[in-house]
Amino acid sequence: MTGKPLLTYILLKYIIPLVGLVQGKGLKSSLGKLGLDVKTPTDIKILSNDIRMLIENFEGLISSVEKSEPIVWAEWSVTWELIRSFGVQPVCPERAILFGLGVNKNYGIKFLEESEKMGYSNETCSCQKGAIGAYMLGQLPQPALLVASSHPCDSGVSIYQTLQYLTGAPLYVLDTPYWRTESDLKYHAGVFRGLIEFCEDHLGRKFDWDRFTAAIEEMNRANYYLRETCEMGRAVPLPYYIRKLDAMWFSQKESPGTSLATQNAKMIYDKAKKNFDKGKGVAKKEKIRVIWWDVPVGFADISSWMTEQYGAVVIADYIGLHLMDQIDTSSRESILEGVARAHIYHGMTRQCHGPAEFVTAELETLINEYSPDCFMFSRHVGCKHNWAIGKIIRDVCRRTGLPSLFLTTDIFDPRLASRQQIKQEISEFFKAEGLA
Amino acid sequence: MTTVFDEIGILSAATENSVIAEARKQGKKIIGYFCSYVPEEIITAAGMVPYRMRAVEPHGTSRADAYYSSMNCTFSRSCFDKVLNGDFDFLDGVIFMNNCDHTRRMHDNWRHSGKGPEFIHMLYVPHVITSDGEGKYREGLEKLVRELEKHYNVSITGTALTEAIKLHNKKRALLRRINETRKSPELPVKASEMLRLMLSVTAMPVEHANSLLERFLDALNGRNVSEPGGMRMMLAGGCVEEPEHLEMMESLGAAIVADYICLGSRYADRDVAAEGAPLSSITERYYRHLSCPRMMNDTRRRFDYILDTMKDYRARALVAEKLKFCMLFFGETFLYKEESKKHGYPLLVLEREYGDRTEGQQKTRIQAFIEQLRNFD
Numbered sequence: 068m069t070g071k072p073l074l075t076y077i078l079l080k081y082i083i084p085l086v087g088l089v090q091g092k093g094l095k096s097s098l099g100k101l102g103l104d105v106k107t108p109t110d111i112k113i114l115s116n117d118i119r120m121l122i123e124n125f126e127g128l129i130s131s132v133e134k135s136e137p138i139v140w141a142e143w144s145v146t147w148e149l150i151r152s153f154g155v156q157p158v159c160p161e162r163a164i165l166f167g168l169g170v171n172k173n174y175g176i177k178f179l180e181e182s183e184k185m186g187y188s189n190e191t192c193s194c195q196k197g198a199i200g201a202y203m204l205g206q207l208p209q210p211a212l213l214v215a216s217s218h219p220c221d222s223g224v225s226i227y228q229t230l231q232y233l234t235g236a237p238l239y240v241l242d243t244p245y246w247r248t249e250s251d252l253k254y255h256a257g258v259f260r261g262l263i264e265f266c267e268d269h270l271g272r273k274f275d276w277d278r279f280t281a282a283i284e285e286m287n288r289a290n291y292y293l294r295e296t297c298e299m300g301r302a303v304p305l306p307y308y309i310r311k312l313d314a315m316w317f318s319q320k321e322s323p324g325t326s327l328a329t330q331n332a333k334m335i336y337d338k339a340k341k342n343f344d345k346g347k348g349v350a351k352k353e354k355i356r357v358i359w360w361d362v363p364v365g366f367a368d369i370s371s372w373m374t375e376q377y378g379a380v381v382i383a384d385y386i387g388l389h390l391m392d393q394i395d396t397s398s399r400e401s402i403l404e405g406v407a408r409a410h411i412y413h414g415m416t417r418q419c420h421g422p423a424e425f426v427t428a429e430l431e432t433l434i435n436e437y438s439p440d441c442f443m444f445s446r447h448v449g450c451k452h453n454w455a456i457g458k459i460i461r462d463v464c465r466r467t468g469l470p471s472l473f474l475t476t477d478i479f480d481p482r483l484a485s486r487q488q489i490k491q492e493i494s495e496f497f498k499a500e501g502l503a
Numbered sequence: 504m505t506t507v508f509d510e511i512g513i514l515s516a517a518t519e520n521s522v523i524a525e526a527r528k529q530g531k532k533i534i535g536y537f538c539s540y541v542p543e544e545i546i547t548a549a550g551m552v553p554y555r556m557r558a559v560e561p562h563g564t565s566r567a568d569a570y571y572s573s574m575n576c577t578f579s580r581s582c583f584d585k586v587l588n589g590d591f592d593f594l595d596g597v598i599f600m601n602n603c604d605h606t607r608r609m610h611d612n613w614r615h616s617g618k619g620p621e622f623i624h625m626l627y628v629p630h631v632i633t634s635d636g637e638g639k640y641r642e643g644l645e646k647l648v649r650e651l652e653k654h655y656n657v658s659i660t661g662t663a664l665t666e667a668i669k670l671h672n673k674k675r676a677l678l679r680r681i682n683e684t685r686k687s688p689e690l691p692v693k694a695s696e697m698l699r700l701m702l703s704v705t706a707m708p709v710e711h712a713n714s715l716l717e718r719f720l721d722a723l724n725g726r727n728v729s730e731p732g733g734m735r736m737m738l739a740g741g742c743v744e745e746p747e748h749l750e751m752m753e754s755l756g757a758a759i760v761a762d763y764i765c766l767g768s769r770y771a772d773r774d775v776a777a778e779g780a781p782l783s784s785i786t787e788r789y790y791r792h793l794s795c796p797r798m799m800n801d802t803r804r805r806f807d808y809i810l811d812t813m814k815d816y817r818a819r820a821l822v823a824e825k826l827k828f829c830m831l832f833f834g835e836t837f838l839y840k841e842e843s844k845k846h847g848y849p850l851l852v853l854e855r856e857y858g859d860r861t862e863g864q865q866k867t868r869i870q871a872f873i874e875q876l877r878n879f880d
Contacts, residue, residue, distance in 0.1 A: 186837055188854075190574070190828055217630035217799060221604045224630060225834025228802045232838050240799045242636060245601050245627035254639045261635065422625065423611035446574075451828060454574040455608030459615050 075125050075166075075206075109334050116331045117314055120322040127156040128208065137211030137270055140230070142223060143194065144216045144416045145241060148286060148323040149262060149406065152279035153272045157214075159321060160207055160230070164197025164479045167206070168366050172481065175366070178204065179480055192222035192449025193479040199229065210236040212269050214262065216410070218243040219419030222449045239265045243420050247411060255407035256400075276399060282324025283394050283402055289319060289329040290409075292336035293389035299339050300388075300437050304348020305356065305380040307339040309370050312387035313363055316414055319389075354378035355502050358433050358469075360444040360460070361385055361453060362415065365478045367486035373493065377503045382437045386414035388429075423456050427463050434467045440502055442471040443493070447478045470500040507718045508696060515702035515746065518560050518590045522707040526552050531708065532595035532655065537609075538602040539769055539792065540628045542644065542785045544671050546598075547709055548663035549651050554594065555705035555766070557744055558582040561858050562590075570612040571605075576826045577857035578742045579605035586618055596622030596654070598647065602797055603831055622654050631800045632791060641786040648782070664781035670709040671775065677716035678704075678771035684723050685760045686816050691723040694738065694759030695749035701766040702744060733758035734873050737813050739839065740764050740824035741795065741832045748859050751866060752822070756873045761816035763809055769793045796831040805835075806842050813848060820849035820876055822869070827854055849876055 105114055131138050139150045143161040150157040168175030178200030179193055185203065187196050201207045213236050215227035231238040242258050244251035263274045293315055299306050315335065318328040342348065355373075359381045363370065373379035381387070390412055394405030410416060418426050433439060442464050446453060457473065464471040474492055477483040497503035514520040523533060532551040536543070543553035558581035564571075567584035585591060586609075597620065599610040610625050627643045629636035648659050681700070684691045700719060704712035735758050743749070743764045752759065762768055772793040776784040793808055794801040813821065823839045825832035836852045843850035851872040855861050 186840060188833065191830065191833065215799070221797075221830035224797060224799055225830045228796070228799055229834050229838060232802065232841060238800065240631045242629045242631045242633075244629075244639070245625065250642065251627075254635065257635045261633070423608070423615070446572075448574065451574060451830065452604035452608055454572040455579070455605055456570075456611055457572050458570040459611060462615070 075128055107338075109338055113311065113331050113334050116327045117318065120318055120325065120327050123325075123327075124156070124158075124321055128158055131156040132208050138208050139212045139214060139266075139270075140207070140210040140234075140236070142213075142215040142227060143320065144219060144223075144410070144413055145214050146320045146323050146410070146413070148282040149259065149279060150214065150266065151324075152275045152282065153266050153270055154275065155211070155270060155272070157321075158207065158210075160198035160202065161194035162317075162321075163201035163207055164194055165365055167197065167201065168479060172366070175479065176482070178206070179482075189480070189483070190448060191226070192220065192447070193477050194449070195222050195226035197479060199226065199233070202230070202233065210234055212236055212266065213238040214241065215239075216241040216243055216416065219415045220450055220452060222451075237265075237269055241410065243411065243416060245421050247421065247425075252404060252407050252411070255411065256403040259403050259406050259410075280396050280402060283396055283406070285324040285326065285329055286319065287393050287396070289315075289323075289332035290389065290391040291393065292329075292332035293319070294391060296332075296336045296339045297383070297387075297389050299343045300382050302343050302346075303356070303438050304346070304350065304353035305382060306342035306348060307335065308349045309359070309363075309381040309384060309387045310368065311335050312389060313384065315389065316386035319391075320413075348380065350374050350378050350380050352378050353380055355380070355441065355497065356437070356439045357381045358430070358437070358439045358442045359384040360430070360442060361447050361450060362445070362478050363387070364445060364476055364486075364489060366481050367489065369486075369489060369493070372490060376494075377497055379497070379503075382439055383433055385418055388414060388433075390414075390417065419450065419452060423459050426456065427459060430460065430463055431467070434463070434469055439469060441496070441500060442469050443496075444471065444473045445476045445478075446474055447476060448480075448483060449477070470496075470502070472496040507715070507722045508699075510715070511696070511699040511703045511719070514706070515699040516559060518557070518585065519593045520703070520706055522711050523552065523554065523593070526708055526711075527593060533593060534596045534598060534622075535591060535594045536598040537606055538600050539765060539795070540600050540602070540640075540789055541598050541626055542789045543709070544664060544667040544775065544781075544785050545644065545648060545651070545659065547667040547670065548659045549655065549657050550663075551595070551651075551655070552708050553705075556582060556591075556597070557702065557706075558585060558857060559702065559744065560590070561585065562588055567612075570616070571608075574828055575608075576603075576605045576742075576828045578744075578826055579609055581857050583609050583612055586613055587616060589618070592619065594620055596620050596624070596651075598624045598626060600626040600628050602628070602795070603829070605828070622650075624650060628790075628797075630797060632794065632798055633800075637786060637790050640790045641782070644782060644786055644789075661781055664785065665777075667709070668775045668777060668781055668784065670713065672777065673713050674704065674709055674716065675771040675774055677713060677720060679768075681716065681720055681723065682761070682768055682771065684720075688729075688817075689727040690729040690733070690758055690760060691726040693728050693749070693753055694762065695746040695753060696728075697762075698744065698746045698749055698766060701770065702746075705766065705770070729758065730756065732756060732877070734820065734876055735760045735816070735818050736820050736822050737761040737809065737816065737818035738764060738767075738822050738824070739809060740836075741829060742826055742857070743767075743824060745857070745859055748855075748862075748865075751859070751862060752869055755866065755870050757822070757869060759822070761812045761818055763793075763805070763812065765795065768812070769795070796835040802838070806838070809839075809842075810846060820851065820872070822851045822853065822872075824853045824855060827856055849879075 178197040181200035182196040395401040546553040561581040564580035566587040567580040775788040
């Protein structure tokens with residue numbers, strides 16, 4: 068099952084002109100309404116870089132398809148710097164649904180419906196279900212290899228076996244340890260070493276350590292800015308905009324080690340620092356500080372709406388809180404250990420592997436240090452491990468006196484809870500808690 | 504006169520059966536464990552009794568629902584409900600492993616609930632079968648041994664492990680012999696009886712289990728429970744522990760002659776090597792035994808096992824089951840459909856809740872499937 072990934076061609080056709088367009092003032096307000104927070108020249112530059120990174124990946128993908136070069140599918144908690152160091156183009160199959168929804172809501176839903184037609188149920192994670200649908204509809208190119216992680220969830224564990232079966236491509240699994248001891252990190256570093264060997268064997272290419280090291284050093288620079296930005300989240304009013312940090316999760320995964328990603332991280336940091344120094348927030352008048360637990364809803368910009376409607380700002384969510392340590396590049400061994408640590412502390416893997424204490428520790432830090440007024444658990448339907456610790460999370464909120472809202476959503480499937488339903492629940496919650 | 508079949512009927516129906524109760528009276532500690540990756544030999548070698556966790560005698564899920572949610576599987580919720588109800592208060596310890604998102608969170612919920620026992624351990628098992636993974640699994644077993652020794656002030660010696668290996672190998676060998684009898688055209692034992700047997704022998708000291716298995720095997724001599732026109736089938740799935748569910752299938756004409764379920768042939772898949780360092784042999788066997796869908800790089804071996812077993816046991820069709828919200832078996836059963844098309848065997852996939860809450864629907868589907876098979880014959 069393949070053919071050319073038409074969706075990529077279509078997206079590329081529409082996105083390239085955007086680079087020029089976003090630099091014109093006419094689009095500012097409409098882009099702002101899309102939640103892109105395009106208010107200043109810096110915002111335009113950030114957006115422009117985001118689009119450039121997308122274009123580079125789309126072009127790389129199309130070029131690989133046209134030249135019959137190998138393409139590696141990398142599950143969405145797997146960052147691309149290692150795979151790119153083989154000179155091959157990775158693609159994130161879970162992103163297909165997001166691009167499908169970007170073109171047209173119904174087009175994204177078509178991916179889900181295709182997998183449901185094959186027998187996939189609606190309780191499966193829509194990101195992965197979308198990947199199957201996109202592949203079956205010829206919107207994902209044939210992979211040479213698949214790389215998946217054993218976390219964040221059972222859906223991933225299961226679906227990558229399905230994808231391997233359907234595509235016939237060899238699968239490498241980044242086995243993620245349950246705990247975070249030194250021994251676990253060493254084991255996990257070995258798993259990354261195994262990935263290099265696996266790729267060398269199957270791609271017939273040598274791993275470029277120099278390219279990899281350079282990418283890691285560049286990633287370190289970006290991660291420094293991102294972590295420092297997140298540290299400023301303690302300030303009231305909030306000096307950064309969560310959507311930008313969410314976008315950096317994708318940039319750091321799909322364009323890691325590129326100067327564009329670093330530029331964006333620095334611009335986000337600079338802007339936040341400027342706000343921080345002036346005691347200025349991103350909301351005109353900040354009234355409510357929200358911890359958004361789980362991944363943000365992908366088909367609707369809820370955080371922008373909350374800011375505009377209620378002066379509510381999202382302090383952190385699973386992917387917008389960047390907690391990556393600097394990777395020691397002094398030796399190959401230290402790089403692999405650093406990469407292993409980074410994978411474990413990558414947003415989503417960080418909260419989804421291991422015991423509940425990993426989750427509650429992060430939550431309690433946010434509660435104690437980031438001055439939240441409320442907590443919203445979006446409860447993506449695919450994250451069964453999250454659904455399974457509702458009481459533990461509720462008890463943390465109860466103990467700390469934090470009003471909490473437990474939603475039922477699917478990040479990419481508006482059929483489960485629509486934008487309107489989510490907004491309505493949030494509005495009712497704010498009013499009921501006396502926050503609005 | 505009470506037969507061995509009556510005996511397993513009583514033993515399997517109880518959360519704390521009479522043999523476990525007797526072992527406790529004699530001062531034995533009872534250690535609950537989840538999943539086939541936790542080696543019973545280590546518990547036995549510590550002088551304790553391994554008890555496979557279950558949700559028989561369920562009370563529903565209302566207490567557990569406060570911890571879990573309606574998006575979680577009913578086995579986990581039913582089992583944890585029993586924890587909250589105090590049904591497992593007789594346990595002296597519990598060993599978890601990170602098998603699935605629902606059960607691994609019971610490790611969190613159990614600790615959070617404050618219900619005893621004190622010893623609640625998580626054994627980490629990698630999601631892949633590799634040599635490094637085997638080393639990691641071994642490290643986890645060493646940690647388990649150390650923590651059992653420390654907590655209970657016992658010594659798990661090499662000699663004790665070797666002795667435990669012998670006993671558990673005998674248990675597996677007996678189970679394999681019993682399973683082999685199901686290859687015969689004249690079926691000596693029903694799947695529902697096999698499940699009762701499994702529930703019994705995974706909740707008692709191994710010595711007692713072996714004696715029960717020997718008596719069970721003897722009782723199969725010359726026994727024929729085949730029903731006229733019974734449709735030979737294989738059953739695949741994860742958590743199936745309700746004999747009544749299998750009885751319902753049998754009453755509709757299904758003759759389940761083989762299985763790939765947690766409490767079935769996977770349990771007795773292969774022996775622990777008698778030679779070599781005992782913990783190394785245990786590591787090798789448990790890590791590399793016939794896997795479940797949590798193991799991401801062993802899919803083909805599992806499918807081949809099903810194909811080979813269906814052939815060996817002359818199963819006409821495969822019935823695959825999954826509990827609602829079980830993502831691991833969802834993917835697996837989805838691929839069974841592809842496999843059945845490729846290899847041309849009839850397949851029925853059933854999704855159900857623990858405790859047969861949807862029995863009416865299941866009945867209709869099984870009945871229709873069997874009729875369909877008969878029409879083809």
